[in-house]
Amino acid sequence: RKEVEQDPGPFNVPEGATVAFNCTYSNSASQSFFWYRQDCRKEPKLLMSVYSSGNEDGRFTAQLNRASQYISLLIRDSKLSDSATYLCVVPPLPSSGGSYIPTFGRGTSLIVHP
Amino acid sequence: ETGVTQSPTHLIKTRGQQVTLRCSSQSGHNTVSWYQQALGQGPQFIFQYYREEENGRGNFPPRFSGLQFPNYSSELNVNALELDDSALYLCASSLGGHSYNEQFFGPGTRLTVL
Numbered sequence: 001r002k003e004v005e006q007d008p009g010p011f012n013v014p015e016g017a018t019v020a021f022n023c024t025y026s027n028s029a030s031q032s033f034f035w036y037r038q039d040c041r042k043e044p045k046l047l048m049s050v051y052s053s054g055n056e057d058g059r060f061t062a063q064l065n066r067a068s069q070y071i072s073l074l075i076r077d078s079k080l081s082d083s084a085t086y087l088c089v090v091p092p093l094p095s096s097g098g099s100y101i102p103t104f105g106r107g108t109s110l111i112v113h114p
Numbered sequence: 115e116t117g118v119t120q121s122p123t124h125l126i127k128t129r130g131q132q133v134t135l136r137c138s139s140q141s142g143h144n145t146v147s148w149y150q151q152a153l154g155q156g157p158q159f160i161f162q163y164y165r166e167e168e169n170g171r172g173n174f175p176p177r178f179s180g181l182q183f184p185n186y187s188s189e190l191n192v193n194a195l196e197l198d199d200s201a202l203y204l205c206a207s208s209l210g211g212h213s214y215n216e217q218f219f220g221p222g223t224r225l226t227v228l
Contacts, residue, residue, distance in 0.1 A: 008154070034216075043204055043219035044157065087156050101170045102217075104149075104156035 002026065004090045006105035013112055017078045021108040023088030024070040033071045034089040035062055038107065044087055048073070078112045085109050117141060118207050118220035126226045127195050135190045135223045139207030145169070146188040147217060148180060149204040157204055163188055164210075200227045 005024045013019045025033075032051050036044040048055050050071055054063040061074040075082055085107040117140040127133050139146050145164045149157035159172035163182035177193040186207070192199060202224050206217035 004156075006156075043221050045219070046216050049216070101159055101162075101172060102147075103159070106154070106156040 003103045004088060004105040006088060006108050008106055008108060010109035010111050013078055013110070015078055015080060015112055015114055017112075018074065018076045019078060019110065020072055020074045021086055021110075022070050022072050023090075023105050023108075024068075025090040026069070027090065028066075028069060030090050032091060033062075033064060034091075035071075035073050036087040036089060036104075038085045038087055040084075047086070075110075078110075080112050080114065083110055083112045118205065118218050120203075120205055120220040120223050122223060123221065124224045124226075126228065128228050129195055129197060131195050131227075132191065132193045133195060133225065135192075135203050135205075135225075136187065137190070137205035137207075137220055138187045139205075140218050143207040143209050143218070144186050145208045145210060145215075146182055146186065147206045147208070148188070148190045149206065150174075150199075151202045151204060151222075153201075160190065195227045197227050200225060 003026050011019055034049050035047040037047045038044040048057055048062045050062045050064050059076045063072045073086055087107045088105045089102050091102045119138045121136045137146055147162040148160040150160055151157045160174050160178055161171040161180055162169045166182045180190045182188045202222045204219050204222045206219045208215045208217045
């Protein structure tokens, strides 16, 4: 099993729709998770952090399911401007050297159409 | 704008050549991470520098090397370029090397190896 897996999509949804993506991770000891948004040919930007059961910010909700080892991102009332690639990041536990090596998923592409 | 800058923005090299990419971190940040992002993939962690020392390394060969300067800016050097090195190279700055904190990405350097 890959460390971090995401369905690449694309998810093609109309404006106003609700859409959800999942990100599965292999290390059951992982404690924190992050969702980044990456627009076409741009750099990733942090969207949300998830440290416990979940997090909500306006139309965006991130949830963590430790038993099944996945995090989800729910977007309500989709806007055209939500079209982007959504990357999840799972920082594994530190190696013996004490450093974190973050692992990005390949991203899920979202296309919101009129 | 994140305040993280990278140079150059685009670069074309031929196989076997060497390249140096540069990154200036956000003011106040002491950690710089480098990532390689191939088309359609998520960013792959190359290494991280914290207070001028390598603090973690991904699965990249030794011909990928780097350093961090006292002002926390950083360089990524790649020797003996291969065609597969063609990618977007992202640097990200953050605060604190031994835990995963929010990373602020630069706009990237797009490297093409012919």
